[in-house]
Amino acid sequence: MTAPKTKSMKAVQIAADHSIRLIETDVPSIEPDEVLVKPCACGICGTDLHILHHGFPGTHYPVIPGHEFSGHVVDLGSDVTGLKEGDFVAVDPNVTCGACRWCKIGRPNLCETLTPIGVGRPGAAADYVAAPARNAFVVNERLGGTVAAMIEPLACVLHALESSQGVAGKDVLIFGGGTMGLLAAIVSRLKGADRVVLADPAPGKRTIANAAGVPEAVSPVDLGNETFDVVFEAAGAKPALTQAIDLVQKNGVLVQVGVLDETETATFNPFRLYERELRIVGSNSCADKFPEAVDVMSDIADTVRPLIDDRHLVWDFEAAVGDMAKGLTIKTQLHFEGQR
Ligand SMILES: [Zn+2]
Ligand SMILES: [Zn+2]
Known part of the structure; x- marks a missing residue:
């Protein structure tokens, strides 16, 4: 060369x-x-x-x-x-x-x-x-x-995990079975998360998640009311974000990894934010x-x-x-x- x-x-x-x-x-x-x-x-x-x-x-x-x-x-x-x-x-x-x-x-x-x-x-x-x-x-x-x-998207996911203040010993939910969501699931398991659930409406993506060692891959409609310590919104989709906020456990965190349109807005329930002492953080690119x-x-x-x-x-x-x-x-x- x-x-x-x-x-x-x-x-x-x-x-x-x-x-x-x-x-x-x-x-x-x-x-x-x-x-x-x-x-x-x-x-x-x-x-x-x-x-x-x-x-x-x-x-x-x-x-x-x-x-x-x-x-x-x-x-x-x-x-x-x-x-x-x-x-x-x-x-x-x-x-x-x-x-x-x-x-x-x-x-x-x-x-x-x-x-x-x-x-x-x-x-x-x-x-x-x-x-x-x-x-x-x-x-x-x-x-x-x-x-x-793939090191670049992986670096972005490592930054997102750091933004969550760590996943070890925690229950983690990930919205979106694309590259970012799958890498987040793989790395969360590697970093000692107690439980990792990936939610995606496409059955094909759930099968790929299973093959990548993520046993719990479900459709978002089957999630119910169970809450999680760390929720990653990696779908870049408004319905996922709305659902994600509701499924964050007390003292938990929602990490916005997915990129929505610059003009999109979303609503959330501020009482729940207060009551559960939630954090909502953004994670942008791969930092260091x-x-x-x-x-x-x-x-x-x-x-x-x-x-x-x-x-x-x-x-x-x-x-x-x-x-x-x-x-x-x-x-x-x-x-x-x-x-x-
Ligand atoms: Zn990229
Ligand atoms: Zn500078």
Whole structure:
């Protein structure tokens, strides 16, 4: 894997008018503290749908999408240490300033000038992508590109678990059997939750949850009134949120992981909030959990691999997004010619 010989590359571009185009553009030039990565695999998720259809906060059109990716380092800026050409990396897409109030108190995901790769700057749906070297984490090649590209959503889930103040010894309920919900269920079990229940209306997703080692996967209509210490709303759906608030146990917490539309509102019962001393917290992206996600992924790789059930060549981005939007698959990924 060596530096590109040509100055131009192919890329997928989403324009402000929501059109998807295949473009020929310059290979990104790298800053002294950046690396150039040749992507192996790149997941697409709800964020990409938001970017495509109406914009996601911080979107810089026209944008090359792709923020959940793995790949090989092919070029390094002059100041980069600790990485070398050929390194297999997973990339934390969240580029932060390191200097604002939120960065200084260790809340990088709240950075005033957060510029995620694939949202606010060019992403991985291209022959090459540039990233700050500090965002690139070396991963064991044996994991494979597809599993390594799942480290980003895993890091988001680890942040959500931390936002809940821990699940060990607790009863956990998760709404949504997509990537985030399934990873939350898998990791909750790993972190010692007493009981993990996943709720999703789709029987197919419940079967996949069972196969991923989550024995209690039910339809939301069958949940009844039983309450839980920690409830994750990972469906990004208003009915799930409304039901979720009602099912939080005394002193419990509801963690909003799912991304609803910016304009959506929801109601809750403030008396219940007071009476049960509930907490409702949001969990946004992966914060500082990327290094931990690299470690945890090596323990759960075999459970995670079957969740990647839909793959398209990167240049078929439109078909990939179309598949993903149908909600019938768990994780849609883009793959790249000649890359594993
Ligand atoms: Zn994502
Ligand atoms: Zn900052």
